[in-house]
Amino acid sequence: MNFCLWWGSKLDQFGGVFEQVTILGAGLLGASLGEAAKLKNLAGKVHVWARRKEIREKLNAGASWCDRAFAQPAEAVKGADLIVACTPVEHIVELFADIRDSIRNDALVTDVGSVKQQICETGRASFLAKGVFIGSHPMAGSEKSGLENADPRLYEGRNCFVTPFPDENIDAEITKLRNFWESLGMRVTLTSPSDHDLIVAHISHLPHFLASALAYHLSKKPSSWDNLCGGGLKDTTRIAAGDPGMWTDIAKQNRGQILLALDEFEESLKHLREHLHAEEAHAIKEFLKTGQTYRRRLPSSYESD
């Protein structure tokens, strides 16, 4: 097979690279995504909307991956066949109203928000006339943020949810979006928006709020203790260094599920407390063993840890 035939078949398999990918928001996730898409030849052009003037100037002055940065979302999306909203969660739905009249008829619109039900409902309603919306949640966050920390490998080896509503008939678009994330090195899981929100409440939001509560608790202790902390504490609280604004928005959008997850966690913690109170060494050990077995079975190969 000659190269062109081979490459053609790869394109078919991929479902097509995009002529123009528009990234809305040039923070850590947006900038890393634009850079990765360009490097991996998944986008002919990358256009960006950035709210802040200094970011636009920086991008237009010479970011190799960004063909043009715009001051208006509606301008940035013109001509794009893939649009990815990469702003903080609470601003994503506002963007839909800004861009809905300017997109191509065949545009695929997605986002990278960590909570999906509300975003996907608004997305579906916003793009009934033109375009197709499917939510995404690439689990590529970090306690770092901003364009200056952008890294085209941020998405590699991480999980990504793609969250169509079960009653939608958009298989071709789902495949296209799935392939896009997979081409960035992600492992894609399809779930409904509500299942997504239930799952991440437990595996992502709960750990975050526990890490924050532990850090909050320790902040009340003498600062002389700071220098005594070991690697265990530092690992356990690492994500507490994440952006409070972003996590407040997540808390707002997934409040119900997070509260249920906290209830269930406290039930587990109560068992441990009772075993401690009663000095039941065997029960404590069994509890710890259950946790150990769980932790040990978590896959390590698909993570950067």
Added chain:
Amino acid sequence: MNFCLWWGSKLDQFGGVFEQVTILGAGLLGASLGEAAKLKNLAGKVHVWARRKEIREKLNAGASWCDRAFAQPAEAVKGADLIVACTPVEHIVELFADIRDSIRNDALVTDVGSVKQQICETGRASFLAKGVFIGSHPMAGSEKSGLENADPRLYEGRNCFVTPFPDENIDAEITKLRNFWESLGMRVTLTSPSDHDLIVAHISHLPHFLASALAYHLSKKPSSWDNLCGGGLKDTTRIAAGDPGMWTDIAKQNRGQILLALDEFEESLKHLREHLHAEEAHAIKEFLKTGQTYRRRLPSSYESD
């Protein structure tokens, strides 16, 4: 200055290398310690007591750092000027009875246990007639264990508590022990045994039991969620993979302080829950900010993270 004079002054400064260091217990901590002490020329000879025959055979067959491995603690400690008990916490006090009659009059005895009050009380009582006991707690644990994971750099850059009783007049021995740990690259903090147990209940034991409770909670969820976990969850639960037996012993020996720390933590978590229930975005953000500020101020240079 010629070399001998220079070296002599270094010895004075150090407080003397030890003629013979005896390590009781050749697990991760003991084997790593013996290897490090030999590599850094802090011990003329390293003798080891190992409970299991196959470990003794392995050591006697050719561990470069171990001069001889013994089947009886009382034999292993003969001639040692430094003895370090490196068994699991619950077995440390038993060792004191085994060795008290066999040690040198001037032997310095210490241990590496993570809980200090009970060990130090028994240690002081056990070595009234011969030797001096001072507790140590090098914070060099890992979720790994065993001789096969030994690493002479395990102690480097970590914190170490040295925990004499405040009313003891053993300044020379404290300095000797402090210098020993510092020569291994550790940062030493002196506290009383009870202050130690209070501090580690919050900065070490509480994080451990929270990580375990989170892992326990998630073990009840569908195993299909395992593959979806991100780096945040993995960091937050990493220490839950630690040895359940060891942590059961720690729970037993520091039960009171751990329960108090859990009470206080739950009070903090309650604040967060109330803010979530009441949808008080500002209060949630302030809570998360307090945690973020704490986590960011933790020193990163003195850790392997």
